[in-house]
Amino acid sequence: MADTTAGVSLASLRPRLEVYYTAISARRTHLIEYGDDDDPAQFADSHTTIHLPSQVSLFPQRRHNEEWYKVALTHRAGHYERGSFSFCWSRQAHHFADRLLPDDPTLDRHPAETDLEVVFQMFTYRSLAMDLFTVLEAVRLDEWTRHRYPGLRGALTRVQSQELSVRPSITSLSPRNVIAELLVRQSLGERVLPRLAPGLHQPARWQRTVVSRLCSPSSTVEDTVEATLRVYSLIVGLPALSAKRAPSALTVNHSPLGNDKEGPWIRDWPQAARVSLEGDAVLEVPITPVRYRGGMGLRYSSYRGTPPPGRAEIYRMTAAKAGETSPAAELLAVREDGVAGPPEPLPHEHHEYGTVHFHPVNGPLSPRSGREAVYPEWDHLEQRYLQRWCRVRERVLSTQGSGVSIEDVVRTYQAVVPQLSSLLGRLLPEGLRPVRRLPDGDEIDFEAALDALVDLRTGIAPQEGVYIRRDRVARDIGFGFLIDLSSSTAERLVSDGDHVNAPALARLHGRPYRRIIDVIKEAVALLVAASEIAGDAYGLYGFSGTGRDHVDFVVIKELEEQFSHDVGDRIANMRPLHTTRMGTAVRHATVKLAAGRMHTKFLVVVSDGRPFDLDYGQRHGDGAEVEYAMQDTRQAMLEARGVGVHPCLLTVDERGQDYLRDLRGEIDYEVLARAEQLPMAMLGLYHDMLRVSTAGG
Amino acid sequence: MTGPETITEPATAEDAGSADHTVEEYRVRQQPYYLPVGDEVDIFTAAWEERLPVLLRGPTGCGKTRFLEYMTWVLRGDDQSALALTTISCHEDLTASDLVGRYLLTGGGTSWLDGPLTRAVRRGGICYLDEVVEARKDTIVAIHPLTDYRRQLPIAKRDTIIDAHEDFLLAVSYNPGYQSAFKDLKPSTRQRFVAIEFSHPGEDVEARIISHESGIDLELATSLARIGSRVRHIDDHGLKEGPSTRLLVYAGRLIRRGVPSQRACEVAITHAVTDDPVIQQGIDEVVTAILDG
Numbered sequence: 001m002a003d004t005t006a007g008v009s010l011a012s013l014r015p016r017l018e019v020y021y022t023a024i025s026a027r028r029t030h031l032i033e034y035g036d037d038d039d040p041a042q043f044a045d046s047h048t049t050i051h052l053p054s055q056v057s058l059f060p061q062r063r064h065n066e067e068w069y070k071v072a073l074t075h076r077a078g079h080y081e082r083g084s085f086s087f088c089w090s091r092q093a094h095h096f097a098d099r100l101l102p103d104d105p106t107l108d109r110h111p112a113e114t115d116l117e118v119v120f121q122m123f124t125y126r127s128l129a130m131d132l133f134t135v136l137e138a139v140r141l142d143e144w145t146r147h148r149y150p151g152l153r154g155a156l157t158r159v160q161s162q163e164l165s166v167r168p169s170i171t172s173l174s175p176r177n178v179i180a181e182l183l184v185r186q187s188l189g190e191r192v193l194p195r196l197a198p199g200l201h202q203p204a205r206w207q208r209t210v211v212s213r214l215c216s217p218s219s220t221v222e223d224t225v226e227a228t229l230r231v232y233s234l235i236v237g238l239p240a241l242s243a244k245r246a247p248s249a250l251t252v253n254h255s256p257l258g259n260d261k262e263g264p265w266i267r268d269w270p271q272a273a274r275v276s277l278e279g280d281a282v283l284e285v286p287i288t289p290v291r292y293r294g295g296m297g298l299r300y301s302s303y304r305g306t307p308p309p310g311r312a313e314i315y316r317m318t319a320a321k322a323g324e325t326s327p328a329a330e331l332l333a334v335r336e337d338g339v340a341g342p343p344e345p346l347p348h349e350h351h352e353y354g355t356v357h358f359h360p361v362n363g364p365l366s367p368r369s370g371r372e373a374v375y376p377e378w379d380h381l382e383q384r385y386l387q388r389w390c391r392v393r394e395r396v397l398s399t400q401g402s403g404v405s406i407e408d409v410v411r412t413y414q415a416v417v418p419q420l421s422s423l424l425g426r427l428l429p430e431g432l433r434p435v436r437r438l439p440d441g442d443e444i445d446f447e448a449a450l451d452a453l454v455d456l457r458t459g460i461a462p463q464e465g466v467y468i469r470r471d472r473v474a475r476d477i478g479f480g481f482l483i484d485l486s487s488s489t490a491e492r493l494v495s496d497g498d499h500v501n502a503p504a505l506a507r508l509h510g511r512p513y514r515r516i517i518d519v520i521k522e523a524v525a526l527l528v529a530a531s532e533i534a535g536d537a538y539g540l541y542g543f544s545g546t547g548r549d550h551v552d553f554v555v556i557k558e559l560e561e562q563f564s565h566d567v568g569d570r571i572a573n574m575r576p577l578h579t580t581r582m583g584t585a586v587r588h589a590t591v592k593l594a595a596g597r598m599h600t601k602f603l604v605v606v607s608d609g610r611p612f613d614l615d616y617g618q619r620h621g622d623g624a625e626v627e628y629a630m631q632d633t634r635q636a637m638l639e640a641r642g643v644g645v646h647p648c649l650l651t652v653d654e655r656g657q658d659y660l661r662d663l664r665g666e667i668d669y670e671v672l673a674r675a676e677q678l679p680m681a682m683l684g685l686y687h688d689m690l691r692v693s694t695a696g697g
Numbered sequence: 698m699t700g701p702e703t704i705t706e707p708a709t710a711e712d713a714g715s716a717d718h719t720v721e722e723y724r725v726r727q728q729p730y731y732l733p734v735g736d737e738v739d740i741f742t743a744a745w746e747e748r749l750p751v752l753l754r755g756p757t758g759c760g761k762t763r764f765l766e767y768m769t770w771v772l773r774g775d776d777q778s779a780l781a782l783t784t785i786s787c788h789e790d791l792t793a794s795d796l797v798g799r800y801l802l803t804g805g806g807t808s809w810l811d812g813p814l815t816r817a818v819r820r821g822g823i824c825y826l827d828e829v830v831e832a833r834k835d836t837i838v839a840i841h842p843l844t845d846y847r848r849q850l851p852i853a854k855r856d857t858i859i860d861a862h863e864d865f866l867l868a869v870s871y872n873p874g875y876q877s878a879f880k881d882l883k884p885s886t887r888q889r890f891v892a893i894e895f896s897h898p899g900e901d902v903e904a905r906i907i908s909h910e911s912g913i914d915l916e917l918a919t920s921l922a923r924i925g926s927r928v929r930h931i932d933d934h935g936l937k938e939g940p941s942t943r944l945l946v947y948a949g950r951l952i953r954r955g956v957p958s959q960r961a962c963e964v965a966i967t968h969a970v971t972d973d974p975v976i977q978q979g980i981d982e983v984v985t986a987i988l989d990g
Contacts, residue, residue, distance in 0.1 A: 022931050024986070148987075447799065
């Protein structure tokens with residue numbers, strides 16, 4: 001047993017590991033831990049989450065336990081770097097000239113299904129095929145890791161040796177299971193085959209030959225699929241039950257077995273669908289997973305996020321035969337998220353904070369009171385504005401209620417964030433700016449003085465301004481902060497428990513945990529404190545709504561309004577509301593800012609996810625609302641720029657880069673991986689904007 | 698017309714290790730090392746032949762200035778000497794007079810001194826405004842008459858207009874920065890230039906550059922290039938800009954001087970690109986994973 005004092009926790013390493021994973025994979029992810037008593041097989045990775053054990057204490061040295069996490073993440077990153085999910089049916093394998101994969105799958109195929117999904121449908125025993133693919137692909141990726149990351153070779157060998165040491169014994173396994181287990185052991189670097197029953201010698205040696213082809217750096221996922229077809233053929237060609245025969249050592253471990261074309265491969269693909277019979281469990285070939293590799297989950301499918309419950313099954317139903325189950329449906333039974341705690345509300349779900357219900361409306365709208373306004377909406381698919389399309393209802397946020405005070409937030413943050421005080425101190429207008437060609441000042445403006453002398457000598461009346469005065473930099477800047485108050489802000493922070501300052505910050509809100517809306521309140525409180533120090537004009541607004549005829553625009557503080565206790569109470573009273581029709585809210589905020597008398601104006605939009613509303617693009621078809629909402633938001637921000645308001649978007653969404661990349665180069669934006677980063681990120685952004693706007697003149 | 702300042706000999710023996718050049722007389726003496734990554738050489742050559750002003754846009758340390766020096770060599774004249782290259786580093790206090798020229802008091806009179814832009818316009822060659830967005834917009838507009846069909850430089854204080862030399866070309870550069878629109882060229886200025894976009898080269902090309910510039914073997918240079926390409930992926934974690942090719946060359950040069958490779962990467966890359974301790978730790982993990990031993 002390893003010295004447990006050398007053990008490491010995921011929580012202690014998570015920040016740097018997330019940076020590391022982003023670097024090597026070019027992807028953002030959220031590391032989620034599972035407990036020691038949890039079954040890792042229940043936690044399949046997704047494209048945006050990786051499940052890892054909460055603790056690793058397998059080795060006597062702490063550094064080696066840390067490296068276990070690195071090996072695990074590097075393996076997972078390899079899936080993307082090496083194209084594990086980019087299998088292309090028409091692409092030829094590099095190392096298997098004899099193609100077993102049929103040129104035409106002749107299978108019913110849903111348009112959205114990936115080629116890899118279609119491959120798995122060819123097998124009678126689909127779970128076995130997927131497990132074999134996972135192991136064989138792991139061979140390819142681990143060899144790649146050795147080649148690409150030489151600094152990890154020692155760690156990888158160490159981790160694999162440890163995994164080998166805990167593999168199940170093969171003595172009691174059925175023939176099929178023996179070959180499957182030998183495959184896993186070979187993938188972990190086992191060089192010497194154990195004693196096997198004579199009937200397993202040939203299959204074992206064929207398998208070794210097949211696997212060795214994946215060890216080339218030029219091997220592709222198409223090679224892995226060909227290898228899967230072969231190894232699957234070997235396994236299902238064996239009896240499912242053991243015959244009592246004494247094992248004997250292989251005469252030669254690695255002697256070549258002749259041409260690949262002569263191998264005992266199944267050549268008639270696809271196979272018939274499996275008919276489930278009682279007692280079929282004995283035919284299963286379960287493969288004990290390798291802990292550091294994780295499960296493939298649904299990443300081989302075309303989904304980019306967690307589907308609505310049950311939707312994936314419905315989505316994949318074609319002319320399915322009775323009794324057929326799809327791998328996707330089987331895997332959906334696996335929990336996607338291993339986070340403990342109370343279930344979180346689904347995004348955009350109505351909850352106790354909102355009582356307005358959605359009623360679709362037709363045609364253009366009109367304001368019905370002085371506190372309503374109507375705005376167009378940009379339809380990027382039709383390349384035109386929908387005139388008088390959205391109605392904003394503006395209201396001042398109530399001061400009734402209880403919540404965190406600005407003073408408490410600032411005091412708590414000053415105690416837990418040492419750099420806060422210095423950051424706030426730097427917000428005062430700094431430095432002196434030279435003002436030239438003045439009639440009086442501190443220094444002579446030599447350029448002006450020379451011009452004056454030249455004019456004198458040429459008989460021209462000189463200008464009197466020959467001095468420089470250094471004036472304290474004055475700013476004429478206004479900020480509008482537009483805060484997303486959608487229902488998703490009610491979600492609890494997933495990783496806040498690992499944050500060392502989390503208990504103190506949670507106590508601010510009278511709870512043992514924080515929600516996204518709590519973090520937003522903290523960020524707004526710090527911004528108010530900063531803005532009051534800096535002396536710049538600022539407005540605070542929130543937005544939500546339910547449909548295009550009810551975009552809820554909440555005023556917390558107007559641009560020209562003086563700070564007061566009422567403003568503090570409104571901040572404390574911020575609540576999650578409904579949806580996120582961001583484009584319309586940006587337009588209304590732009591109107592407010594544009595009317596301000598400041599020379600420079602910024603609009604900072606803070607959101608916890610992509611824009612969404614119940615009738616925000618859905619009329620163009622399923623899935624169209626994502627791009628529609630982003631394009632309308634983008635257009636609204638460009639309109640703001642056109643009237644001299646500089647927009648900026650700050651979003652707390654680990655998937656933010658997926659839908660914000662199109663803004664790059666046009667609109668300033670920043671993506672935060674975690675909500676708890678928001679307060680200091682907003683302060684930092686505010687400071688940067690002040691500095692740049694001051695320097696730019 | 699006034700001439701350039703007289704070149705002075707080094708005043709003391711201690712100054713003898715340096716060399717003075719007048720700005721319009723500076724030329725590269727031998728072919729600079731530059732590996733093309735796209736069609737930038739062809740584009741610039743065509744722009745030169747048409748005398749179209751050129752804008753080089755790209756992250757810091759990706760080779761914009763080196764490219765320009767290389768092009769002065771490629772486009773050298775009949776006498777086989779490289780084109781003159783006048784470089785002006787722009788900053789917030791740069792005035793139009795700094796570019797165009799000013800009157801000086803000499804004895805009992807005044808004399809006009811051409812600025813570096815004016816001297817380049819008269820003599821020919823490439824005038825390169827580096828980091829042009831750092832200059833104030835009212836300074837930048839002074840170049841507008843040179844960038845359209847007129848190819849002229851008005852000098853209001855002398856009430857003269859200078860026609861640009863037939864071999865004069867204006868080039869500017871800037872680093873777009875981290876998703877920022879705050880520092881940008883006015884559209885009326887941007888649309889006077891042919892824009893060539895620069896980005897970090899691919900790993901293979903970057904490795905060759907690092908190997909050549911630092912003197913380390915290609916295998917180690919490949920590791921440094923891989924570190925650079927990986928760390929650049931962190932730009933959304935708070936890293937404003939990933940390591941430039943220049944920093945990777947610095948790391949290589951330190952390694953060649955005997956600094957352990959991990960330590961060289963720490964000082965030349967990790968601590969150069971960020972102060973955030975978490976990002977530094979993440980970068981260190983990347984370096985450890987990629988470097989062999």
